[in-house]
Amino acid sequence: xxxxxxxxxxxxxxxxxxxxxxxxxxxxxxxxxxxxxxxxxxxxxxxxxxxxxxxxxxxxxxxxxxxxxxxxxxxxxxxxxxxxxxxxxxxxxxxxxxxxxxxxxxxxxxxxxxxxxxxxxxxxxxxxxxxxxxxxxxxxxxxxxxxxxxxxxxxxxxxxxxxxxxxxxxxxxxxxxxxxxxxxxxxxxxxxxxxxxxxxxxxxxxxxxxxxxxxxxxxxxxxxxxxxxxxxxxxxxxxxxxxxxxxxxxxxxxxxxxxxxxxxxxxxxxxxxxxxxxxxxxxxxxxxx
Numbered sequence: 317x318x319x320x321x322x323x324x325x326x327x328x329x330x331x332x333x334x335x336x337x338x339x340x341x342x343x344x345x346x347x348x349x350x351x352x353x354x355x356x357x358x359x360x361x362x363x364x365x366x367x368x369x370x371x372x373x374x375x376x377x378x379x380x381x382x383x384x385x386x387x388x389x390x391x392x393x394x395x396x397x398x399x400x401x402x403x404x405x406x407x408x409x410x411x412x413x414x415x416x417x418x419x420x421x422x423x424x425x426x427x428x429x430x431x432x433x434x435x436x437x438x439x440x441x442x443x444x445x446x447x448x449x450x451x452x453x454x455x456x457x458x459x460x461x462x463x464x465x466x467x468x469x470x471x472x473x474x475x476x477x478x479x480x481x482x483x484x485x486x487x488x489x490x491x492x493x494x495x496x497x498x499x500x501x502x503x504x505x506x507x508x509x510x511x512x513x514x515x516x517x518x519x520x521x522x523x524x525x526x527x528x529x530x531x532x533x534x535x536x537x538x539x540x541x542x543x544x545x546x547x548x549x550x551x552x553x554x555x556x557x558x559x560x561x562x563x564x565x566x567x568x569x570x571x572x573x574x575x576x577x578x579x580x581x582x583x584x585x586x587x588x589x590x591x592x593x594x595x596x597x598x599x600x601x602x603x604x605x
Contacts, residue, residue: 352411382437382439
């Protein structure tokens with residue numbers, strides 16, 4: 317799937333876009349756009365890639381993304397099965413600072429909104445009561461038009477700006493470079509996601525994007541602030557966590573199913589990231605249920 321500099325078209329009477337999406341699975345690849353994006357996942361699960369961070373998403377996931385911050389939502393494998401009845405649904409809002417007028421952010425009353433927009437360049441997870449309140453208000457935007465719709469968006473953003481219930485997503489600002497940059501990273505991510513249970517050699521991935529190994533290693537680290545090997549490990553560990561909490565496969569089965577070639581390495585890598593071994597992680601999760 318060719319990545320794009322995504323643009324959701326405006327209607328003639330709109331200054332921002334509000335869309336309700338209902339898919340078999342989220343189709344948009346690794347992409348970026350000049351608009352701010354507020355997105356609420358209302359149905360489906362999977363992995364999201366935002367800036368330099370990989371994490372799970374589920375219904376109720378609410379984020380604010382700044383301009384040109386690369387991102388990708390990829391559903392779990394069962395969403396791609398031929399006869400799957402699962403749905404991937406979300407409410408997405410795209411807006412620009414110009415949505416509010418040329419001099420709006422020169423007003424002293426908008427200081428907190430300006431701060432919110434600056435923070436959003438790393439991506440913000442909206443959590444707690446703020447998440448619940450905003451999630452209730454977003455569907456109202458789909459029913460409104462005209463000035464009422466504009467005022468409701470401003471009300472929602474102001475509520476987030478007044479709150480401290482958020483977490484930064486990316487460890488630093490990551491700017492989409494170009495469609496060529498996005499194309500390269502999308503190919504790499506799709507390859508790793510599809511083949512992480514197998515041995516992955518950097519030479520094969522470098523060849524995929526027509527680069528030498530050394531150039532690719534340097535390129536990948538510059539764009540993601542992590543090595544390619546650590547990215548592959550991150551994908552494998554994310555899958556391992558999902559298997560640990562969702563079924564009763566033994567630890568050895570999970571180890572090899574996720575692409576680790578021996579149990580001791582799996583345990584060491586898992587403990588390094590999560591602070592406990594896989595068995596303890598499973599027990600801790602199940603004890604909370």
